[in-house]
Amino acid sequence: MDIDMSVKPFVKWAGGKYKLFEQIRDKLPVELNKGEIKCYYEPFLGGGAMFFKLVQQYKFDSIFLSDLNEELVLTYKVVQQNVFDLLDYLSQYKRKYDKLSDKDKEAYYYEMRTSYNMQRFNVNFNKYSDFYIPRAAQMIFLNKTCYNGLFRQNLKGEFNVPFGKNFNVQIVDANNLINISTILQNTELRCTDFSSSFGNLEKDSFVYFDPPYSPVSKTSNFTSYCKDSFYYKDQLRLSNLFRKLDKSGAKLMLSNSYVENNDIMSELYDGFCFSYIYSQKTMPSIVSKRGKVKELLITNY
Numbered sequence: 001m002d003i004d005m006s007v008k009p010f011v012k013w014a015g016g017k018y019k020l021f022e023q024i025r026d027k028l029p030v031e032l033n034k035g036e037i038k039c040y041y042e043p044f045l046g047g048g049a050m051f052f053k054l055v056q057q058y059k060f061d062s063i064f065l066s067d068l069n070e071e072l073v074l075t076y077k078v079v080q081q082n083v084f085d086l087l088d089y090l091s092q093y094k095r096k097y098d099k100l101s102d103k104d105k106e107a108y109y110y111e112m113r114t115s116y117n118m119q120r121f122n123v124n125f126n127k128y129s130d131f132y133i134p135r136a137a138q139m140i141f142l143n144k145t146c147y148n149g150l151f152r153q154n155l156k157g158e159f160n161v162p163f164g165k166n167f168n169v170q171i172v173d174a175n176n177l178i179n180i181s182t183i184l185q186n187t188e189l190r191c192t193d194f195s196s197s198f199g200n201l202e203k204d205s206f207v208y209f210d211p212p213y214s215p216v217s218k219t220s221n222f223t224s225y226c227k228d229s230f231y232y233k234d235q236l237r238l239s240n241l242f243r244k245l246d247k248s249g250a251k252l253m254l255s256n257s258y259v260e261n262n263d264i265m266s267e268l269y270d271g272f273c274f275s276y277i278y279s280q281k282t283m284p285s286i287v288s289k290r291g292k293v294k295e296l297l298i299t300n301y
């Protein structure tokens with residue numbers, strides 16, 4: 001595969017692991033370096049930071065990527081199948097945006113957001129069509145220009161993030177998108193709940209799970225990336241799946257939050273290996289005195 005080694009996520013995504021990869025690298029299974037891992041699975045794909053790092057360093061025979069967010073997966077599919085048409089739309093939006101005053105840029109953002117939300121009723125998420133292409137371009141445009149690159153939907157499924165006021169943001173990175181499209185040619189992309197992401201897992205597989213982080217208590221939900229929230233019951237389903245997949249002999253790694261004096265994760269993953277990494281996040285309620293947030297990495301090796 002002839003690709004530039006600096007491919008990076010094409011959307012900003014909450015919980016993105018791009019900056020944490022150097023710490024995660026130390027905890028990867030040794031079998032990766034030995035060339036013994038042939039299949040890669042990432043069932044909470046998000047911005048795909050881990051995938052993009054790994055695919056530039058290791059060779060896999062099969063790659064299975066999935067996420068429950070249908071708008072995100074639609075956009076990945078367009079990058080995979082129609083990247084040049086996508087770039088045409090995105091460049092059109094960018095040219096128009098660049099010509100506007102700051103005030104008009106904001107108005108353009110809200111126009112785009114309204115059109116994106118209105119058109120959602122015309123999308124058949126189960127069947128790829130040309131209609132996906134302008135929608136994916138809108139999704140990337142909104143991701144770049146909205147507040148903090150958040151993707152948040154209300155219960156009706158409307159994208160409701162306000163304008164980010166970042167007037168000079170880079171909206172089109174053509175080389176990156178083209179390289180990503182090349183990488184995605186050899187991957188299977190699916191929109192599905194994590195529980196349906198696996199067939200028969202072979203032991204030469206590596207799975208990286210990066211779910212929405214653990215709730216602080218068993219009754220609260222913690223993070224919502226799309227209209228479907230991730231509750232304690234989902235963390236429980238996930239830990240049961242982790243135990244089941246462990247029996248296949250595949251190598252498994254899972255990220256989650258570390259919450260002091262809270263043993264939800266130690267209960268759910270009792271018997272597996274726990275290690276810690278540190279992120280610089282701006283979530284005041286969980287930032288420690290040093291301004292770093294401790295995060296968990298759980299592995300079955």
Ligand SMILES: C[S@@+](CC[C@H](N)C(=O)[O-])C[C@H]1O[C@@H](n2cnc3c(N)ncnc32)[C@H](O)[C@@H]1O
Binds near residue numbers: 045048
């Ligand atoms: C922490 S983010 C992943 C971030 C990603 N690792 C990155 O670097 O950008 C969690 C992802 O899980 C997805 N998700 C939430 N519930 C899910 C479910 N039940 N099954 C599969 N994916 C789900 C969200 O849409 C979100 O993209």
